[in-house]
Amino acid sequence: xxxxxxxxxxxxxxxxxxxxxxxxxxxxxxxxxxxxxxxxxxxxxxxxxxxxxxxxxxxxxxxxxxxxxxxxxxxxxxxxxxxxxxxxxxxxxxxxxxxxxxxxxxxxxxxxxxxxxxxxxxxxxxxxxxxxxxxxxxxxxxxxxxxxxxx
Numbered sequence: 001x002x003x004x005x006x007x008x009x010x011x012x013x014x015x016x017x018x019x020x021x022x023x024x025x026x027x028x029x030x031x032x033x034x035x036x037x038x039x040x041x042x043x044x045x046x047x048x049x050x051x052x053x054x055x056x057x058x059x060x061x062x063x064x065x066x067x068x069x070x071x072x073x074x075x076x077x078x079x080x081x082x083x084x085x086x087x088x089x090x091x092x093x094x095x096x097x098x099x100x101x102x103x104x105x106x107x108x109x110x111x112x113x114x115x116x117x118x119x120x121x122x123x124x125x126x127x128x129x130x131x132x133x134x135x136x137x138x139x140x141x142x143x144x145x146x147x148x149x150x151x
Contacts (some may be wrong), residue, residue, distance in 0.1 A: 002119045003030040003140070004108035005075070006101070007042030009122040010035055013071070014043065014064040015050055018147040019124055026122060026140065034076030036107040038100055043068055078107045095131035105131055112137065 003026060012023040027033045047065050050056040056064070078084075084106050091109075092102035105121070105128060112119035121132040122140045124147060132139040141147070 001030050002111075002115065002117065003027065003033045004078075004104075004111060004119050004121050005033060005035045005039070006104040006108075006121070006123040006125065006128060007035070007039040007046065008124040008128075010039050010075075011043045011046045012124070014047060014068050015056065019141070022141060023122065032076055033074075034078055034111065036078045036080055036104055038080065038103060039075075040072060040077075042100065078111055080107065084110050091131065091135070095127070095134060097127055097131055101125060101128040101131070104128060105135060105137075108132070108137060109135065 009023055012020040044065065047061045051058050051061045080103065085103070087110060088102040088106035091097060091105050092099060097105065104123070108119055108121045118138055120138045120140050123129050123132065124144065126144060129139050129144045
């Protein structure tokens with residue numbers, strides 16, 4: 001199985017919350033796991049936000065940040081081309097997606113087409129999950145609503 005992780009899935013490796021164990025298990029059984037390069041900034045922003053809202057101390061978030069940066073090279077990092085961005089433009093309009101969510105969906109679909117085999121889109125974002133389903137990609141988790149506190 002090939003897995004594309006959006007930032008909401010990647011961050012669960014570094015902030016313990018509903019779905020964290022499942023993401024670790026998904027990555028462990030995947031033949032390949034990748035994400036768009038924008039996930040790097042999104043994950044670091046999520047770690048900074050965790051400090052801002054008081055769910056992690058600065059020290060805890062800093063430790064998670066060090067682990068994330070060390071593990072970043074373990075993910076396949078998909079580059080964002082003009083073609084991917086043009087597809088994101090269309091997907092944002094068609095599915096009423098936020099910008100980065102449209103980029104993640106476009107990257108996952110483009111990766112799938114390039115490989116010529118299924119890519120599973122892992123996301124904990126409801127809008128992106130629904131758009132992925134509508135766009136006929138395989139989405140994970142199968143039942144997003146079993147997790148609480150998901151945007």
